[in-house]
Amino acid sequence: MRGLWLGLDVGTQSTKALVVDGDARRVVARASVAYDLIAGLPEGAAEQDPKTWADAVVACLRQVSDQGVDLSSVRGVGVSGQQHGLVLLDAAGGVVRPAKLWCDTATASEAAVLSERFGRAVPTGFTASKILWVQEHEPENWAKTATVMLPHDYINFLLTGRRTMEVGDASGSGLFDPVARGFNGREVELMGGGVGDRLPELVEAPEPVGAVSAAGSSWCGLPAGALVSAGGGDNMMSAIGSGATTPGPVVLSLGTSGTVFACADRAVIDPDGLIAPFCDSTGRYLPLLCTMNVTGVTEEVREAFGMDHGALTERASSVAAGCEGLLWLPFLAGERVPDLPTASGTLTGMRHGWLDPAVLFRAAIEGTTLNLAWGAKRMAGLGVSIDAVRVVGGGSKNALWRQVAADVFGVPVVTLEEPESAALGGAIQAMWTEACGSDVSADLGAVGEGLIRTGGEVEPSASGVAAYAGVYERYCGALARVYGV
Numbered sequence: 001m002r003g004l005w006l007g008l009d010v011g012t013q014s015t016k017a018l019v020v021d022g023d024a025r026r027v028v029a030r031a032s033v034a035y036d037l038i039a040g041l042p043e044g045a046a047e048q049d050p051k052t053w054a055d056a057v058v059a060c061l062r063q064v065s066d067q068g069v070d071l072s073s074v075r076g077v078g079v080s081g082q083q084h085g086l087v088l089l090d091a092a093g094g095v096v097r098p099a100k101l102w103c104d105t106a107t108a109s110e111a112a113v114l115s116e117r118f119g120r121a122v123p124t125g126f127t128a129s130k131i132l133w134v135q136e137h138e139p140e141n142w143a144k145t146a147t148v149m150l151p152h153d154y155i156n157f158l159l160t161g162r163r164t165m166e167v168g169d170a171s172g173s174g175l176f177d178p179v180a181r182g183f184n185g186r187e188v189e190l191m192g193g194g195v196g197d198r199l200p201e202l203v204e205a206p207e208p209v210g211a212v213s214a215a216g217s218s219w220c221g222l223p224a225g226a227l228v229s230a231g232g233g234d235n236m237m238s239a240i241g242s243g244a245t246t247p248g249p250v251v252l253s254l255g256t257s258g259t260v261f262a263c264a265d266r267a268v269i270d271p272d273g274l275i276a277p278f279c280d281s282t283g284r285y286l287p288l289l290c291t292m293n294v295t296g297v298t299e300e301v302r303e304a305f306g307m308d309h310g311a312l313t314e315r316a317s318s319v320a321a322g323c324e325g326l327l328w329l330p331f332l333a334g335e336r337v338p339d340l341p342t343a344s345g346t347l348t349g350m351r352h353g354w355l356d357p358a359v360l361f362r363a364a365i366e367g368t369t370l371n372l373a374w375g376a377k378r379m380a381g382l383g384v385s386i387d388a389v390r391v392v393g394g395g396s397k398n399a400l401w402r403q404v405a406a407d408v409f410g411v412p413v414v415t416l417e418e419p420e421s422a423a424l425g426g427a428i429q430a431m432w433t434e435a436c437g438s439d440v441s442a443d444l445g446a447v448g449e450g451l452i453r454t455g456g457e458v459e460p461s462a463s464g465v466a467a468y469a470g471v472y473e474r475y476c477g478a479l480a481r482v483y484g485v
Helices: 050-066 108-118 127-137 139-144 149-162 185-189 215-218 234-241 295-305 310-318 357-381 399-409 421-440 442-448 463-485
Strands: 004-012 014-021 026-034 074-081 088-089 148-149 163-165 201-203 251-252 258-262 274-280 285-291 327-329 346-348 389-394 411-416 453-457
Touching: 004 050, 004 149, 004 234, 004 421, 014 050, 014 421, 014 442, 026 050, 074 149, 074 234, 074 421, 088 139, 088 149, 108 127, 108 185, 127 139, 127 185, 139 327, 148 149, 148 285, 149 163, 149 215, 215 357, 234 258, 234 274, 234 421, 251 357, 251 399, 258 357, 285 357, 295 310, 327 357, 327 453, 327 463, 346 463, 357 399, 357 463, 389 399, 399 411, 399 453, 399 463, 421 442, 421 453
Parallel strands: 004 074, 163 201, 251 389, 389 411
Antiparallel strands: 004 014, 014 026, 088 148, 251 258, 258 285, 274 285, 327 346, 411 453
8 A cells, every 4th residue: 555644543631643654564753742631620521622632633743744754645544533522513613612521420410311211321421421411501502513523523524524423433422223333213312402413424434534625734734635534433443553353352452541342243232331332443343341540540649659650660560469458449530330430439458558659559550450350351241252462552561561461361461563553543444445445345454464563472470360360359349348339
């Protein structure tokens, strides 16, 4: 696949860009721009101005241009984005209000209302509860709304002028039928407020959204006419960028949130709604669990003690597995798995001398990983086999965390050479979309060949597996005692 291809990942904490040389099969430039949530909001609310993402995209492209990339040579772009965020556009294409994000738990009561209305569990983080919140709390803003979009679709809109929603990302809206791969008409009607009239056209890869428009080119500097693929949610695009596009590989993502997901040929339906029955962004399915508290918990410790990751990791590595009884149930921002949207975190088993940065840092790593394992056991019970794990995200760079994950899950943990799997997935999807334009049977795996390379492998240790089997039982007991789970 000749030429340059751009992958963008519009996340919660930053936007990242990768430029891939399709001839050399390598990343030739990368960029990142960090940002924050809007400060001073009521407890549980989490919002960002979509302009923040747009400005970050432009800044990333300026960075890659400064690295010698000729933006006029970019043939196509694929956009990944944080899932579930509610972006409201008016008829003129203006943003009506700041986007309510996946980690916004202020909509817990609305999620409960919709769960009762629909007759199934609607997670607080999903978009539907945010729509109902705006209808009830800001009816004037809902009246201005012409289109409901998701974060990555908003960037696609800026690039092309086309209002769409990609199927994989849309399957996290809370209004989607994953088996039919379309909106659930009954539930859309039950939402009320004319939601159906505000949902955009669905697109599914390898169908492109379109091409960069003249206005899009003027906005960001990409050439008019460059292909814009359908893109997808960050988990869907990470699946592409980590090679999980056929059944088999299981991916563990250690970022702001934590996820465990795998490709499947059929929709995997959890009657309790803890395992999301997502569609992926390649025509298959992506059963996924998501926890809300991962690297944010370790960052709390690092910031509290003013230490860097290297020093903390070195000291925490000398602490025994299980922290001699200290458990951290890490629900600092509520939790999705288990379903505890208004919960706070708990430290249990504290003894004299344990308010130590090394002990707390290891307890944070262990607690977040144990919680992911709690969800993964449920996923395994629904038929998803977990024989090995590919680990991605910021936490995957930490050697101690990789070993803890291997010991807790009891399977080998494999790293990838490219840590930004979602941005890489965007670039690969754009290349695949282009290939399918001339050959509808073009193989996605072949397109990504040479770009997705595994790195090291961490084997579980016999002593670690044995130790964490007991720690896991204590973790489950603490969940039951403290939260009734």
